[in-house]
Amino acid sequence: MYRLFLAIRYLLTRPINLLGMAGITLSVWALIVVVSLFSGFLAVVERHVHEAGADIVVSALPAWTRWSTLAPALADDPNVAATAPRLLHYGLLLRPGHRPPPAPLPGRGALHGGDQPFLFLMGIDAAQEAQVTGFAAWVRDAEIPAELRAADVAAPLAMRDGVPTVLIGLERMQREGLRPGDAVLLTTARLVEDEAGQKHPSKVQVPLRVAGAYKTAHSGFDGNNVFVDIAVLRQHLHDNRTEFVQEVAVRAHDATTLADTADRLQRALTRVTERNNTSYGVVQTWREKNAQFLGSVQHQRGLLKIVLVVIMVVAAFLMLATLSMMVTEKISDIGILTAMGGTPTGVTMVFLACGLVITFVGVLVGTVTGIVTAVYLEEVRQAVRWATGIDLFPVDVYNLARVPCTIDPLWLLQVAGMAMATGFVVSALPVLRAARHDPLVSLRGI
Amino acid sequence: MNAPVLQAAAVHKHYRIGKQEIPVLRGIDLSVQPGESVALLGASGAGKSTLLHVLGLLDPPTTGEVRYDGVPVHGLPIGERARLRHRHVGFVFQFYHLIPELTALQNVLLARMMAVSALGYWGQRKAAKAAAIAMLEQVGLGARLHHRPSELSGGERQRVAIARALLAEPRVILADEPTGNLDSHTAAGVVELMFGIQRDRGLALVLVTHDERLAQRCHRIVRLADGVVVS
Numbered sequence: 001m002y003r004l005f006l007a008i009r010y011l012l013t014r015p016i017n018l019l020g021m022a023g024i025t026l027s028v029w030a031l032i033v034v035v036s037l038f039s040g041f042l043a044v045v046e047r048h049v050h051e052a053g054a055d056i057v058v059s060a061l062p063a064w065t066r067w068s069t070l071a072p073a074l075a076d077d078p079n080v081a082a083t084a085p086r087l088l089h090y091g092l093l094l095r096p097g098h099r100p101p102p103a104p105l106p107g108r109g110a111l112h113g114g115d116q117p118f119l120f121l122m123g124i125d126a127a128q129e130a131q132v133t134g135f136a137a138w139v140r141d142a143e144i145p146a147e148l149r150a151a152d153v154a155a156p157l158a159m160r161d162g163v164p165t166v167l168i169g170l171e172r173m174q175r176e177g178l179r180p181g182d183a184v185l186l187t188t189a190r191l192v193e194d195e196a197g198q199k200h201p202s203k204v205q206v207p208l209r210v211a212g213a214y215k216t217a218h219s220g221f222d223g224n225n226v227f228v229d230i231a232v233l234r235q236h237l238h239d240n241r242t243e244f245v246q247e248v249a250v251r252a253h254d255a256t257t258l259a260d261t262a263d264r265l266q267r268a269l270t271r272v273t274e275r276n277n278t279s280y281g282v283v284q285t286w287r288e289k290n291a292q293f294l295g296s297v298q299h300q301r302g303l304l305k306i307v308l309v310v311i312m313v314v315a316a317f318l319m320l321a322t323l324s325m326m327v328t329e330k331i332s333d334i335g336i337l338t339a340m341g342g343t344p345t346g347v348t349m350v351f352l353a354c355g356l357v358i359t360f361v362g363v364l365v366g367t368v369t370g371i372v373t374a375v376y377l378e379e380v381r382q383a384v385r386w387a388t389g390i391d392l393f394p395v396d397v398y399n400l401a402r403v404p405c406t407i408d409p410l411w412l413l414q415v416a417g418m419a420m421a422t423g424f425v426v427s428a429l430p431v432l433r434a435a436r437h438d439p440l441v442s443l444r445g446i
Numbered sequence: 447m448n449a450p451v452l453q454a455a456a457v458h459k460h461y462r463i464g465k466q467e468i469p470v471l472r473g474i475d476l477s478v479q480p481g482e483s484v485a486l487l488g489a490s491g492a493g494k495s496t497l498l499h500v501l502g503l504l505d506p507p508t509t510g511e512v513r514y515d516g517v518p519v520h521g522l523p524i525g526e527r528a529r530l531r532h533r534h535v536g537f538v539f540q541f542y543h544l545i546p547e548l549t550a551l552q553n554v555l556l557a558r559m560m561a562v563s564a565l566g567y568w569g570q571r572k573a574a575k576a577a578a579i580a581m582l583e584q585v586g587l588g589a590r591l592h593h594r595p596s597e598l599s600g601g602e603r604q605r606v607a608i609a610r611a612l613l614a615e616p617r618v619i620l621a622d623e624p625t626g627n628l629d630s631h632t633a634a635g636v637v638e639l640m641f642g643i644q645r646d647r648g649l650a651l652v653l654v655t656h657d658e659r660l661a662q663r664c665h666r667i668v669r670l671a672d673g674v675v676v677s
Binding site: 001002004005006009010012013332333335336337338339340341342343345346439440442443444 | 495499502504505524525528529531532533537539543544545547548552556557559560561562563564566567610614622
């Protein structure tokens, strides 16, 4: 009993110990708030990326793949709800007579997109695509102004005045001042074989009309992708081969078992595409397909954790300094406490108790304030913006309605455990010094 | 006849400084009966305080035995020795050794907290507080319960130290020059108090002092010189 009692009395009479406590509190608070924010951001990004694509994508299909053979093979899987064929190309989309703007600096456009002239051309069957992705909702998004909306949202890629149409991301439409019905020229290329059997790239230009705008939650996708009818690309780039397909989007009944489903689909794909004992094509879940992008966000979160742990290290040194000062000051008490019936080692545990009390209170306060701050982060952001005009987290840049936050109980336990372990180690160091002190030295008044 | 409450038999104590061994106690024999007061008298360096520390289980003898109620105690495990020290002896020192962060009452209460867990103390906290207040009232500090050591005079501090030594109800008081830091008037008051409590409670008292007149108040005087009992 005396250890805890003395530890608390020692601490209460030495306000300098609050510095160590404040350091622990700050580090725990920062680790909880920042990591919860980043976890929330990651969760939102994952949701946006998932919503902008299919559950599973079958890609890298060989040239001999026939849609009429592949589609039933995939549909046989019990978890496949729908499939849709796609063709993928690169190209430039310009108004007739316009020149493309210079390419931006490397590294930009990954998250937001839309600021570089090259685009992914996605040839789709609008009706089938609507079965596997949120395509139908993308063309009806409430943020699309009426004047930029496709004339017929039920068939957004329908011909306009006998000319094929293209759906463009909302931001790109607005930035380039395009309107539905505007004429644009798609410039792309295909490989053609000469008389000697050599393959060369050949320019292909397709006049199109703007169908209207679409908007997903993933602005990076919107900026870099345009949709055209799959028949148009087959006609101009694949000699009108109606069975030709390069990619298949798949929607699953149960999105929690995508990895298993992808494995089964990979086996089914092999049966369809195998030639000369070589299998072709790749089946990926949406998470695998975007692994690099999602991994980079996770990597940033990991780096932030390391940076924030430095705060804890600084707090630990602060605590070590204040505890060492206290041990130097109070080491003489070891003598009388031993005379009163304590063991010399047991008496030194008073100082360990001091460190543990500091750590425990710091962790408790840091955890509670961290959770409260994380939960009310949006309100905190608005309060700071109202008071200072500074926006700590501009949500519209990331296409968010409010500051995201995901509190992971496991992370809370990890932070608290790490702080407690740090506090224990830091407290034990001055205790080791105290344990070497001879209690008789204090009693003799030397 | 009962066994002595405290006994030293052929106690030797040497300290090693570098390669040199310095004898401080050389074959001390001493028996203290219950209710007896014994003064250890001698010049500085005679070994009085060292003998007190050996008797109080704070310092082990190099050779020889210390017995409580006839039982050898220095061979016991360290935790057992600490518990025995708490139950059997109460120390009063020249420099009081009060904890400055605690009030007089808390300093005394600390003696009760030493041997019990937090849960155990919680169950007896009211009784412990009442006993501590009664003890402080007995030493004349009923009005200074909540004063810290820095707010007390030297005499008052020593009274708090005496109350602290007595709260665990020991059978022996080991006092190391308890008046050495007090003026003669204050010292007289502390001495009266100490001997009064010793007499009333039937405690054994071992008193280390330089003061011949103080020593004369004890039942017996043991004179030490160079670590040996000379009379």
